[in-house]
Amino acid sequence: MQTDLVVPVKALGDAKSRLRGAVAPDEHTRLVLAILLDTVTAAAQADGVRRVLVVSSDPTVASTLAKAGFECVPEGASPGLNAAYRHGAHLLREADPAGRVGALQADMPALRPHELAAAIKTSDGGRAFVADRQTTGTTLLLSAPGEPLNPRFGVGSARAHAASGALPLTDSWPSLRCDVDTAEDLRAACDLGLGQHTSALLGAVACGPIEC
Ligand SMILES: Nc1nc2c(ncn2[C@@H]2O[C@H](COP(=O)(O)OP(=O)(O)OP(=O)(O)O)[C@@H](O)[C@H]2O)c(=O)[nH]1
Ligand SMILES: C=C(OP(=O)(O)O)C(=O)O
Secondary structure (H helix, E strand, O other): OOEEEEEEOOOOOOOOHHHOOOEOHHHHHHHHHHHHHHHHHHHHHOOOEEEEEEEOOOHHHHHHHHHHOOEEEOOOOOOOHHHHHHHHHHHHHHHOOOOEEEEEOOOOOOOOHHHHHHHHHHHOOOOEEEEOOOOOOEEEEEOOOOOOOOOOOOOOHHHHHHHOOOEEOOOOOHHHHOOOOOHHHHHHHHHHOOOHHHHHHHHHOOEOOOOO
16 A cells, blocks of 8 residues: 655745744745755655655745656645645545545655655554654654545644544654754754755755754
């Protein structure tokens, strides 16, 4: 059973506001895009992943992804993060009604394909999720085949996903738990080893609190 993943990204002007200051202000957008590219590159390389569908209405996100060979569709009629996940899942299900869909956060620049593959394998086709390294958020949510994604991302989403019947996957998988919201998170991702886009960017620009 292959898994199709939805990856939502909001408008770049608003994106990763808590990460502002990690690099010079005029490099912030490039940092967000580099983190996204490292995340989707790793996700697409994971065994068990068939499609990676980004949902974003930002034209720069769309053109950057198209140049790199990734799929991106605009958001649907309803605003917000969970609506974007539902919209992507709906499109993936139209293509394969019995398929398995997953929700992956867009901000995991240290993601290792083998850790994502291991989580998918460990879930054994059941509704499941992986919490972030702080244990309160969610980096990956997997539906059961043909079942709704039912995303409950936002503050306290790990608890909400558990309450929705998703099995917490508890193996270590540090790169799969390392979403980057703050400069401290980016430091943790640096320690794990950044993907090539983020690594190249941080090597080339003036950093604030981050020195990799
Ligand atoms: N398509 C889409 N993606 C969203 C939306 N809201 C959030 N996201 C994405 O979902 C992920 C988590 O979102 P947030 O934690 O709310 O925002 P963030 O940009 O990561 O960081 P902050 O600005 O610091 O809150 C990020 O990849 C966002 O780009 C939305 O309304 N539409
Ligand atoms: C929206 C979430 O993530 P974050 O705010 O950490 O990006 C979440 O973990 O549900």
